[in-house]
Amino acid sequence: MDWALPPNYSTFGVVIDQLFWIILVITGIAFLLVEGGILWFCIKYRGREGARAHYTHGSNKVEIIWTVIPAIIIAILGVYSAAVWQDIKGASNRPADALEFLVVGKQFEWNITYPGMDRTLGTADDFTVLNQFHFPVNEDITILLESEDVIHSFFIPELRVKQDAVPGMTIPVWFDATQTGNFEIACAELCGLGHYYMMASVTVHSAADFDAWQASRATETAQ
Amino acid sequence: MATIVAEATGQAILHEEHEQSFLRKYIFSTDHKVIAIQFLIYTLFFLMIGGLLAMLMRYQIAWPARGELPLGGIFPETMVASGYILPEFYNALVTMHGSVMVFLAIMPMLVGVWANYLIPLQLGTHDMAFPRLNMLSFWAMVPAGILTLASFFVLGGAAGAGWTLYAPLSARPDLTGVGLGQILWLVALVFIGLSSILGSVNYITTTINMRAPGMTWMRMPLTIWSLFITAILALLAMPVLSAAGIMLIFDQTIGTSFFLPEGGGQPLLWQHLFWFFGHPEVYILILPAMGFTSEILSVGSRKPVFGYKAMVLALVSIAFLGFIVWGHHMFQSGMNPTLGLAFTVSTLFIAVPSAIKTFNWMGTMWRGNLQLHSAMLFAIGFVAMFAIGGLSGVFMASTPVDIYIHDTYFIVAHIHYVLFGGSLFALFGAIYFWYPKMFGRLMNETMGKIHFWLTFVFFNLVFFPMHGVGMVGMMRRIYDSTGYAHLQGIEDTNALITWAAFGLFASGFLFAFNFFWSLKKGKKAGANPWNATTLEWQTPSPPKHGNWEEVPVVYHGPHEYSHPDVEDKDWLAQNERPDVVSPAAGSH
Ligand code: HEM
Ligand SMILES: [Cu+2]
Numbered sequence A: 001m002d003w004a005l006p007p008n009y010s011t012f013g014v015v016i017d018q019l020f021w022i023i024l025v026i027t028g029i030a031f032l033l034v035e036g037g038i039l040w041f042c043i044k045y046r047g048r049e050g051a052r053a054h055y056t057h058g059s060n061k062v063e064i065i066w067t068v069i070p071a072i073i074i075a076i077l078g079v080y081s082a083a084v085w086q087d088i089k090g091a092s093n094r095p096a097d098a099l100e101f102l103v104v105g106k107q108f109e110w111n112i113t114y115p116g117m118d119r120t121l122g123t124a125d126d127f128t129v130l131n132q133f134h135f136p137v138n139e140d141i142t143i144l145l146e147s148e149d150v151i152h153s154f155f156i157p158e159l160r161v162k163q164d165a166v167p168g169m170t171i172p173v174w175f176d177a178t179q180t181g182n183f184e185i186a187c188a189e190l191c192g193l194g195h196y197y198m199m200a201s202v203t204v205h206s207a208a209d210f211d212a213w214q215a216s217r218a219t220e221t222a223q
Numbered sequence B: 001m002a003t004i005v006a007e008a009t010g011q012a013i014l015h016e017e018h019e020q021s022f023l024r025k026y027i028f029s030t031d032h033k034v035i036a037i038q039f040l041i042y043t044l045f046f047l048m049i050g051g052l053l054a055m056l057m058r059y060q061i062a063w064p065a066r067g068e069l070p071l072g073g074i075f076p077e078t079m080v081a082s083g084y085i086l087p088e089f090y091n092a093l094v095t096m097h098g099s100v101m102v103f104l105a106i107m108p109m110l111v112g113v114w115a116n117y118l119i120p121l122q123l124g125t126h127d128m129a130f131p132r133l134n135m136l137s138f139w140a141m142v143p144a145g146i147l148t149l150a151s152f153f154v155l156g157g158a159a160g161a162g163w164t165l166y167a168p169l170s171a172r173p174d175l176t177g178v179g180l181g182q183i184l185w186l187v188a189l190v191f192i193g194l195s196s197i198l199g200s201v202n203y204i205t206t207t208i209n210m211r212a213p214g215m216t217w218m219r220m221p222l223t224i225w226s227l228f229i230t231a232i233l234a235l236l237a238m239p240v241l242s243a244a245g246i247m248l249i250f251d252q253t254i255g256t257s258f259f260l261p262e263g264g265g266q267p268l269l270w271q272h273l274f275w276f277f278g279h280p281e282v283y284i285l286i287l288p289a290m291g292f293t294s295e296i297l298s299v300g301s302r303k304p305v306f307g308y309k310a311m312v313l314a315l316v317s318i319a320f321l322g323f324i325v326w327g328h329h330m331f332q333s334g335m336n337p338t339l340g341l342a343f344t345v346s347t348l349f350i351a352v353p354s355a356i357k358t359f360n361w362m363g364t365m366w367r368g369n370l371q372l373h374s375a376m377l378f379a380i381g382f383v384a385m386f387a388i389g390g391l392s393g394v395f396m397a398s399t400p401v402d403i404y405i406h407d408t409y410f411i412v413a414h415i416h417y418v419l420f421g422g423s424l425f426a427l428f429g430a431i432y433f434w435y436p437k438m439f440g441r442l443m444n445e446t447m448g449k450i451h452f453w454l455t456f457v458f459f460n461l462v463f464f465p466m467h468g469v470g471m472v473g474m475m476r477r478i479y480d481s482t483g484y485a486h487l488q489g490i491e492d493t494n495a496l497i498t499w500a501a502f503g504l505f506a507s508g509f510l511f512a513f514n515f516f517w518s519l520k521k522g523k524k525a526g527a528n529p530w531n532a533t534t535l536e537w538q539t540p541s542p543p544k545h546g547n548w549e550e551v552p553v554v555y556h557g558p559h560e561y562s563h564p565d566v567e568d569k570d571w572l573a574q575n576e577r578p579d580v581v582s583p584a585a586g587s588h
């Protein structure tokens, strides 16, 4: 049994995982207090013949305490989450000279259009490959995410990336992988009867390998 | 037709039972108690159907390559072929499991059953303000149920786009093969909306206008408060769903494109409309459960509800905030990320009233004299399980973490801790608790306790590990996870979950047996088997048509247990002993 987040290979993943563990600790403590309290009360105050309960309608003081403390904890978490979110997704933080790819989801495949050797989309040396996503390590990557038919969701667990692909929209998604390796794109949004096999392979190359791969692909498609 | 005249004027209709035909008394009844029992039978039936669909799903998830579905031969070839559940049938199962549970089981059981049964009885009135609308609100559910069941057998099968019905998938039969099935479900939804709107109008009017003398707002039981607020939510939210559903039918059938980009529509518009309804809906699915829990905990602890006023305030603020958090379902949808920020803030704030309520329930148990009968066990179980669902919600409300866990089994775990561990536990508690009032006999306690422990253990074995497979990254609504590299190694957990799910489903039959067995064999209850204070217990079980011989007059708050000035017993009914002074609920 293996109940853990998969290893993280992206820059953003570090903060996401950190936040996950922080919340796990905070909610873990709350969990123990609440469940422990309930259990303890069940044992300590279980009904006895002739016993009489303590008559009270409550106390404003404790109401205030247990309103304010969770509110503070939650406010701090909220501010911190918002800051991290803004860092990851905020439009102003979109990397300026990222390497761009076009990714189009369609029942039940991912079409990836590569910028080619000139590193620019929309030029003659672009080429499209089905269900194979190759890109270089340690470099800002931006994909322009589209869908041809229904909503799909672009999910690479190890890179902590997930974004819905919506027909009629072009949604930019950026990330930066920190290690080379082989992963998968999964589709995370129900998109029809082939939803479960809508996957593509992901290969993160070193910069030199990526150039070599693109060059070989480009000549292949040109022929 | 004296009855009709009397009802139309909203007058008491005591002692007229002898004149009613069987049909008027049990089938087309306008008596709120009979309507409640009709809703109860209806919703228990659909709870079983919803459970059955889940069993089929779980079989597939645990053993996708095995085939050999037990009794697979009874299904048509379009659903199960040589022992294998087909992917299109799986999508119908996922969709209809969620839809049936939410709209045909839990929601009408929370509201249709208990708002009908309890509002007139706990407020001390003879019936609802509009008894015939009330009857209509049940009968509108009947075509909805029939259409839903029928949709499995039409060409293309039942709806398969998820209970959230995301367009364009839900609007394009050419992309799914599901045409008529989707339309039938949408039409069913329109009937459900009608039923819910008619019911809500009734509950709101009755609560505002028909309280017994002395039943001030702050003397209303928390059950009534929660049902009242729920009715307001339903009245505001359901029309949005109905309208959106009709727009979706148009997109699918007559070529409009509200949600289809080819014609200039917007797929995200559907999500905004759906969740504008959908988030209040999840509070519709939990607020009444919170009300029952408060009530049962107070009776079972022999103590007033701790912090009654804070409980009311929390209910009201949840209802209000519930309308401005819908976007938290759409963080990864392509909605503007800055908008996401606003929804994070409102969402985190809605966690505060939920925390307040949890602490007040614990406060109610504190220094009590706890009577751990089946109803009480389920109410305590509610608090314990709802807390877990609330805490897992914090992960999702934190937008960066949600990037990873959205659309995984982590969400499925969360849904079920709130809706099953929450709503359904409270509903089981409510049934054990009010059954004696409904039928004059108690349900069997031994069976009830066994049912609780089986449910509690199996429930946690099913749904706690789902957090784990969600962390590993298993996507929800997926027919077969074994093809993914990152999902290797969770097969054992999935098999465990499935075995526990079978156990959970099976323990439901113990409850069903107890329910029917006790109708005839249960211990006679008398008017007030729990020594409870609220008005419904101060009239015979079951109450006669018209509820009261004489309209009760209320002198006390709803939960006066262990009052120091009452020595001979540990409870003080709302309508007795005007000489005893009880503090206004919530003051100290
Ligand atoms: C017998 C116990 C139950 C089991 C084993 C069970 C199991 C499941 C499973 C396997 C899914 C599909 C997960 C996915 O692939 O996304 C699901 C979804 C769902 N369940 Fe349950 N469930 C049970 C009871 C309930 C109850 C009582 C409710 C009450 C409302 C409920 C509400 C839902 C909802 C709303 C969904 C989401 C459906 C969707 O995503 O379209 N379930 N359940
Ligand atoms: Cu998909």
Ligand SMILES: [Cu+2]
Pocket (backbone or CB within 6 Å): B278, B279, B282, B325, B326, B328, B329
């Ligand atoms: Cu929500």
